[in-house]
Amino acid sequence: MAGVEVERKWLIPGLLPPEVAVVHADEIEQGYLTIGADGSETRLRRRAGSCTLTVKSGGGLVRRETEVPLTQEQFEMLWPATENARVQKQRRAVPGDGGVTIEVDVYSGRLDGLVVAEVEFDDPWGAESFVAPYWFGREVTADDAYKNRSLAVHGRPS
Amino acid sequence: MAGVEVERKWLIPGLLPPEVAVVHADEIEQGYLTIGADGSETRLRRRAGSCTLTVKSGGGLVRRETEVPLTQEQFEMLWPATENARVQKQRRAVPGDGGVTIEVDVYSGRLDGLVVAEVEFDDPWGAESFVAPYWFGREVTADDAYKNRSLAVHGRPS
Secondary structure (H helix, E strand, O other): OOOOOEEEEEEOOOOOOOOOOOOEEEEEEEEEEEEEOOOOEEEEEEEOOEEEEEEEOOOOOOOOEEEEEEOHHHHHHHHHHHOOOEEEEEEEEEEOHHHOEEEEEEEOHHHOOOEEEEEEEOOHHHHHHOOOOOOOOOEOOOOHHHOHHHHHHHOOOO | OOOOOEEEEEEOOOOOOOOOOOOEEEEEEEEEEEEEOOOOEEEEEEEOOEEEEEEEOOOOOOOOEEEEEEOHHHHHHHHHHHOOOEEEEEEEEEEOHHHOEEEEEEEOHHHOOOEEEEEEEOOHHHHHHOOOOOOOOOEOOOOHHHOHHHHHHHOOOO
């Protein structure tokens, strides 16, 4: 699996307003095996019981992503090696304007209280023209401190 | 699998002398998915057809190592992500004095011509008292440039 993502990310300062419909929710645990100085990473994820290993290549405009399924047993063997570099969150899918899906990540554990919305776009034009709903807070697309691997290692930015 | 290794490493300047018996030889391909600034690494290896994923934790006195078997299919999916960070070698096992096994790595491909001998010891005392055979060259135990991940990324030191 490989792809080029155009993604924007916002903090959600409060609770989701009642009119926001959550159409799907998954528990996600992810842990980092190795984080490279060049921005590369090798990550374990268990989402709704499915386990994967994902390798993201270093920086640059096109970031390659490789993903393979792991068995539960392989996951359990590798998981201890992610100690001190984990995040736990519930990912909620919410329909947004223009047919986009808003993914709302509600963190738990050490990051309890942090809520982040992510929207993925097919092209840069869609990303630019997207109007954030009123319940979105500050945009953090360009803030590396809100990358999952930073949150996993350093915790919530103060 | 976890362990503390006491290992020494030497360059082999020429061919193995004829009286040195190779008791076993395996083809090894290994590639690095991510190399961390702290000395951690996530590595793929195929040795005599068996595929593994190995995670080595960062520096410090005790370096933790976690290894899981991969299927051939998982290996093939991940292998492209190791592009530009691979080594290929034949590992030859040679009996050494005092019951130790000398592992002679004969590199090929981009590292063709490089031959390195490694000896692993149960304790520091064994490591210190070991007398290198006459066909060993310069010791490179402490030279990071001869670590496999350095060879994989930077090639042979000049």
